[in-house]
Amino acid sequence: MAIEWKFKDGAEPQGSSDGFWYDMTDGGYIAVDEALADDVQIAAVDHAVEVLQSFEAAMQKAGLIIEF
Numbered sequence: 001m002a003i004e005w006k007f008k009d010g011a012e013p014q015g016s017s018d019g020f021w022y023d024m025t026d027g028g029y030i031a032v033d034e035a036l037a038d039d040v041q042i043a044a045v046d047h048a049v050e051v052l053q054s055f056e057a058a059m060q061k062a063g064l065i066i067e068f
Helices: 020-024 039-061
Strands: none
């Protein structure tokens, strides 16, 4: 699925050295609303993160994640 992301003019680079997933979730280093200009896209990203965090938690609870 190709999405034409609408970034704010002059949006500052975001993130850290801990990786994209951590920065989007646990670290909170990426502020989607500071990068994206479109409210619908912001809501879609926020919802996608919530869904994936719920899936991750369910897999952990079921003992289906092995950390290396």
